[in-house]
Amino acid sequence: MIAEVIVDVAAHPIDRPFDYAIPKHLEVLAEPGMRVKVPFGNRKVLGFITDLKETSEFDPTRLKPIHELMDVVPVLNKEMLEMAKWMKEQTVCFEIDALKVMIPAALRAKYEKRFVLNAPLEAIAEPLRPYFKDKTFLKAQEAVEVYALLKKEMTNGTIIADTDISQQTAVKKVKMIHITESLEQLEAIDVRANAKQQIKLLAYFKKNSGRTIEASQLQKEAGVTLPTVYSLAEKGAATISNMESYRDPTLLTDIEKKEFLQLTDAQQTAFNAIDAALNTPKTFLLHGITGSGKTEIYLQTIDQVLKEGKEAIMLVPEISLTPQMTIRFKERFGDMVAVLHSGLSAGEKYDEWRKIQRHEVKVVVGARSAIFAPFENLGLIILDEEHESSYKQDDSPRYHARDMAIWRSEYHSCPVLLGSATPSLESYARAQKGVYELLVLEQRAKNQPLPSVEIVDMREELRRGNRSMFSVQLADAIRESLERKEQVVLFLNKRGYSSFVLCRDCGTVMQCPNCDISLTYHRSSELMRCHYCGHDEPVPHICPECTSEHIRFFGTGTQKVEEELAKVVPGARVLRMDVDTTRNKGAHEKILSAFGEGKADILLGTQMIAKGLDFPNITLVGVLSADTTLHLPDFRAAEKTYQLLTQVSGRAGRDVLPGSVIVQSYTPEHYAIILAKDQLYEPFFDQEMAMRRASGYPPYYYVVNIQFTHEDLMTVAGYAEQTVRYLSSQLSPNTLIIGPSASLIARVNNRYRYQCLIKYKKEPKLTEVMQQLIKIYRTEWLKKGATLSIDMNPTSVM
């Protein structure tokens, strides 16, 4: 038998199946979807069997055999293999990348070069011998100082180079102690009189005969150490075995089961619509204002799916997988739920994934990649906050979880439910056209009024001589809230606001030497760092250009706001939440729960606090500057701003206390800001659609972004220019080709970046032309050191 294998080499000429002979003894085991080790050229690589067949087009005498099967049960099923092929077409990626993104990182290969001893130890040079003492190989990393000697041996053939392929994490095992059942047997065991520990343990064994207990538990209960257990086990008092176990990532034990809430009429109507379509591949868009109780609908429709014996996937945007969401799912579905998000270690993710694969859970709550949960009987897929850009992966494979969801819904003939208070224009436009079915929740579930939103014109403040970042209104409101012992959330739009260093004499801003971007000041490490290439250098005390001492930190990082805040409300307890304070595992949850428990008066943070925050005592939300996202050179700038403002103001007044929101802006007349004030989605949609139509962007046009990089500016500009000419000659006349132009950040890591945009409505030849373009790149530009990347339907074009 012959296996078609996609090998783990991401390169254009390799991006196709290679045929391998299956050794006789593996024929019964081999199945599509299994990982294999195969010889490839003169090395070994990992690959996936994608198909089995009897004959090969390739010269059968030159077929190499599969070296090793890595799995007993396939890690990918038929659906996933099919989906990978589609994804490759859809996103223009390598098939191997599509396959790899579907399995947990722990199962992806780890390659390690090593030197293997191929002769008796005495045969190699004396200085090398200690390195091979009691082992036959040496990791290349640990041999740097003897490379020269090794090389010599390799020409003799006494040492050969090899690559070791292993997976990244193993199954966790726990030691189980099974205590002998028969009391007579235990009585008969003879222990020396001075072996106090053993006597103690034996007494414990007699009391617990027949029990099976985890070793760590036993050590605690009996007060003994493992060697004692071993010596008694040798005498026949117990047997010791290793049992597979799961790492428990949630730390959410003892969650009380909760019953479902009574749905409001509006919720019931939405629920009924979905319920009626549970066996149809239909996409719903649930448009519900903040606090309208979308989650309850998710929970109850999922319950309905489980009752039919099917499974459900619940996707949430990356960081916003707040403890609250997890808790609500655990409350309703208990241990039927697996959780997959970025906060888990590779081992924890692998364990959660195995629970899904083994059908031990029925629901998965997770971020983007959870869309690949290997359920076989899928009944429903939900994307909460469907407009979030984190659903699109921003490196290859550049897939969108929404597209994958719809593909799977067709495969399983089950519905997709997209939920948002601020749907993406694409989804809402589709709902209006009837491609998706629109469901609306207009009222908040607990019938609270929407928070009152006040927009403060910061230009006015400036004119009145207030140069601080807090307007009079906001400062007063903060003080009043604190007097009433209520909580405040302050939101800082981080983008474009990171701290940079500016010389006040010559105007020099410290730049990264490799990239066209200014360096960011990091207080924790006292370094200036580039966010693009990672370059860092010490903070200067004099200007590097003019040696003036008048340099100062500019911009408004959260740290800076915190300092100013101390002047406005002295003594207030402030919790800061940003990349710096949430770097550690679980820090995010810790800060939120501390705030929830009332351990602080003010929560100050960036984007990440915009979502999921649901505490009853928050009555004031302040947005320090609404404009920062608005003026980015991107077609989604207004949409993002509207979404952010709505999202943030939704954090106020979620319970009995009424909420108020203060939005500070330098362009308060912009429609995105005015319409977000009263959550007027429809008018915003109409106005933004008109803009998109006028400028030829989605949803009116589809967009493809093609990026080029090269060390040399003229070269990269030339390739981009050639591409534009080529595309114009190949694509239909109605298609617009924009550019080429230098990217917004024109140089990263000393490579120049150019890009061009394709905007089209209908382009049947698109995939074909993209493949052709790749071919040109492959044969002509790749060896000259250029890179090319294609982003289909980018979330932004910056």
Added chain:
DNA sequence: AGCACGCCGACT
């Protein structure tokens, strides 16, 4: 991508 093969310059 990685790795070998192969053909021309500066060293033991």
Added chain:
DNA sequence: GTCGGCGTGCTC
């Protein structure tokens, strides 16, 4: 005379 530079070509 050999070591080693990276151009070119292949991987079932």
